Amino acid sequence: MVASLRSPRRLLVATFLVIALFLILARHGREYVVGPAQAPAPATLHPEHEHEHGGESHIVVEQKQDHELELVVASVKAENTSWFDTYLPDWHKNIYVADDPHAPLTVPRNKGREAMVYLTYIIDRYDDLPQNVLFVHASRFAWHNDDPDYDALPTLRHFRLPYLRATGYVNLRCVWVIGCPGEIRPAIDETKKDEAEKIQAKHIYKEAFEELLPEVPLPELVAVSCCSQFGVTRETLRSRPREDYIRYREWLLATPLDDALNGRVFEFAWHIIFGKEAVHCPSAAECYCNVFGFCDIPCSDDSCTGRYTLPPFSSLPKGWPLVGWQEEERNFTGPL
Ligand SMILES: *[C@@H]1O[C@H](CO)[C@@H](O)[C@H](O)[C@H]1NC(C)=O
Ligand SMILES: *[C@@H]1O[C@H](CO)[C@@H](O)[C@H](O)[C@H]1NC(C)=O
Numbered sequence: 001m002v003a004s005l006r007s008p009r010r011l012l013v014a015t016f017l018v019i020a021l022f023l024i025l026a027r028h029g030r031e032y033v034v035g036p037a038q039a040p041a042p043a044t045l046h047p048e049h050e051h052e053h054g055g056e057s058h059i060v061v062e063q064k065q066d067h068e069l070e071l072v073v074a075s076v077k078a079e080n081t082s083w084f085d086t087y088l089p090d091w092h093k094n095i096y097v098a099d100d101p102h103a104p105l106t107v108p109r110n111k112g113r114e115a116m117v118y119l120t121y122i123i124d125r126y127d128d129l130p131q132n133v134l135f136v137h138a139s140r141f142a143w144h145n146d147d148p149d150y151d152a153l154p155t156l157r158h159f160r161l162p163y164l165r166a167t168g169y170v171n172l173r174c175v176w177v178i179g180c181p182g183e184i185r186p187a188i189d190e191t192k193k194d195e196a197e198k199i200q201a202k203h204i205y206k207e208a209f210e211e212l213l214p215e216v217p218l219p220e221l222v223a224v225s226c227c228s229q230f231g232v233t234r235e236t237l238r239s240r241p242r243e244d245y246i247r248y249r250e251w252l253l254a255t256p257l258d259d260a261l262n263g264r265v266f267e268f269a270w271h272i273i274f275g276k277e278a279v280h281c282p283s284a285a286e287c288y289c290n291v292f293g294f295c296d297i298p299c300s301d302d303s304c305t306g307r308y309t310l311p312p313f314s315s316l317p318k319g320w321p322l323v324g325w326q327e328e329e330r331n332f333t334g335p336l
Contacts, residue, residue: 066131069131069132069161070091070092070093070132070133071094071136073094074098074135074137074138075096077099077100087153092130096120112266114228115248116249118266119252122242126238127242129237130234133233134231135231137152139152140153141321144227146173146225148307148309149330151321158293159291159292163290165233168233169230169233171229171271172291173225173226176301176303177303177308178227179223180225180281182223183222183226186205190203201265208265209269211251212265212269213272219278222272224270236274239275248266252266284307288304288307313325321334322336
């Protein structure tokens, strides 16, 4: 190449080509200034779009079967949800990945924690709901799971569907600690003690409640055992029009409140949304027996012997459930 450029005519042609190339690039360069924002999108979206359609039509066929029960799982990418398939292979699962826009099931925006997932499922499936839905978090072991090992698996395996059918809404947590017998006094708690007090869900609950549930008189006291895992029947879900759930999700999408706050508003509103009294704290004995079939165990109002105890920290020790808080070995007998 270098040798050939020594000929004057070739040099002239080469110079012309370089200038022409420069002009073409300069022109395209200008176009690219506005181009990339739109141009690459169709190329990458297109195949997924087709894939989605393929997936959807398949799911629609399956949904016509009128499932007795479906699981709705609120997860993020960092959580490993394989245990649902391993231990509950026959369950119909809807595993949402809130922070992955390319996941088969996801949400319009990763905001509002599990509330965004639950609402999105209800909105999208409103006309095609199974008879019963369990709404749960993704982690098998989590401090709030109502089990001596904080293991969600036994709570799902023991869950008594007939009781859900009979009552329409069932909290997956029986122990009272965190949420019962009283959590929020909306009218009183609206006012912060002083400016220094950090804003909490109880401070914004009244305003949020009045926006979300204008037809329900503001409760004096709100109580339900915590943590937003529950079962609901199709009938209960449909006791509200789809528009209500759309409105709740729009509130969630629009609110300037932090996730920790807006998610907690729903945590202490689901039971009211589903028609239960604002104070929903069945005795632990009644609850463990009805919900999980653990009957005839010694109980006080708020807890039962051998069941849940509040852990010292919300993050479980490394190695749990085989390793305990003092790095001691634990006799965990469940499947791993
Ligand atoms: C998820 O957990 C399963 C079983 O505990 C394990 O086999 C698998 O490798 C894990 N997946 C990831 C991505 O960590
Ligand atoms: C676990 O089992 C061992 C041996 O069977 C026993 O010595 C130990 O006390 C048990 N630990 C707990 C916490 O139950």
